[in-house]
Amino acid sequence: MTRRMSKDGWDAILAREGGKFGLADLRWQDFNKLINDAFYVGKQNGVAVLVKCSSVAPDSLVNEHKMLERCRAADPDVCPRPLGFWMSPDGTKAFQIQELLPGPELKQLLPEGKSRPWFAADMVRMAEALGKAGIAHRDVSIWNMTCGADGHLRLFDFQFAVDAARPQRDKYLKNNPKYHYCTFGIEDEAGLGAWDDAGAFLKALACLPPSPERDCAEQRLAEMRGKTVARLPPDLRERLTLGCYKASLRIQRLFAGGAKRETINRRLGRLSRRTGKV
Ligand SMILES: Nc1ncnc2c1ncn2[C@@H]1O[C@H](COP(=O)(O)OP(=O)(O)O)[C@@H](O)[C@H]1O
Numbered sequence: 588m589t590r591r592m593s594k595d596g597w598d599a600i601l602a603r604e605g606g607k608f609g610l611a612d613l614r615w616q617d618f619n620k621l622i623n624d625a626f627y628v629g630k631q632n633g634v635a636v637l638v639k640c641s642s643v644a645p646d647s648l649v650n651e652h653k654m655l656e657r658c659r660a661a662d663p664d665v666c667p668r669p670l671g672f673w674m675s676p677d678g679t680k681a682f683q684i685q686e687l688l689p690g691p692e693l694k695q696l697l698p699e700g701k702s703r704p705w706f707a708a709d710m711v712r713m714a715e716a717l718g719k720a721g722i723a724h725r726d727v728s729i730w731n732m733t734c735g736a737d738g739h740l741r742l743f744d745f746q747f748a749v750d751a752a753r754p755q756r757d758k759y760l761k762n763n764p765k766y767h768y769c770t771f772g773i774e775d776e777a778g779l780g781a782w783d784d785a786g787a788f789l790k791a792l793a794c795l796p797p798s799p800e801r802d803c804a805e806q807r808l809a810e811m812r813g814k815t816v817a818r819l820p821p822d823l824r825e826r827l828t829l830g831c832y833k834a835s836l837r838i839q840r841l842f843a844g845g846a847k848r849e850t851i852n853r854r855l856g857r858l859s860r861r862t863g864k865v
């Protein structure tokens with residue numbers, strides 16, 4: 588079990604290393620995350636930034652940085668700008684700096700009636716950029732999209748993204764059942780262990796209010812299905828672990844109410860092989 592770095596530890600690292608990256612005015616934001624220890628918001632040379640810090644899965648932050656760069660090379664307007672990363676010499680701690688988006692997540696914007704007609708086309712643009720970059724994002728959802736300053740959606744959270752042609756097994760994902768949907772895939776016609784972001788975009792799209800733009804995007808995303816698939820079939824042990832995890836979620840759901848139930852349904856939905864079936 589990896590020992591998570593404390594707030595004091597990160598404060599000290601950022602005080603020591605931050606200046607080299609032009610970081611200032613950092614404020615701790617505790618998101619109580621599983622693979623990130625801490626998020627800070629602050630300024631880099633006067634520009635608002637987010638700093639993600641991890642001692643649980645430091646490699647995933649370096650991966651996020653590289654994948655963001657790769658995605659931006661395909662299309663500069665679909666994800667936040669990556670602005671730097673630091674890795675400790677022993678490879679046990681990393682932070683990553685990226686453009687701070689105005690937020691909040693699309694998940695929060697939708698119930699407030701703040702969907703915009705162009706969001707559907709924005710999702711198609713994201714899917715096309717990932718396809719062009721040869722990236723399987725593996726965590727596409729309305730929780731991982733928000734508006735940029737131009738009012739267009741951005742996709743973030745590239746920590747689990749992989750080269751679609753050469754997907755890697757990540758031990759921090761494998762060892763953490765809550766993230767098994769990333770390692771093993773979500774519902775998809777392509778089957779367990781095969782990742783097709785187009786399917787996840789279709790799910791996100793279905794959360795937008797009905798419109799001609801949404802219909803058009805749905806058609807385009809349906810055409811994209813199967814074009815950029817990352818394959819990483821689970822072995823027998825992994826299948827058993829996944830089966831146990833699903834069973835435990837179903838049992839927990841019997842006793843859960845409110846927000847907890849919603850979280851469980853979301854997790855089961857991500858693991859289900861058919862849209863909407865949990
Ligand atoms: N570039 C960003 N700008 C503003 N907020 C962000 C940005 N990236 C992430 N966030 C916020 O932080 C939360 C967690 O970040 P995320 O990258 O999704 O990590 P996690 O793997 O913990 O879900 C997001 O849900 C979002 O609210």
Ligand SMILES: [Mg+2]
Binds near residue numbers: 730731744
């Ligand atoms: Mg996220």
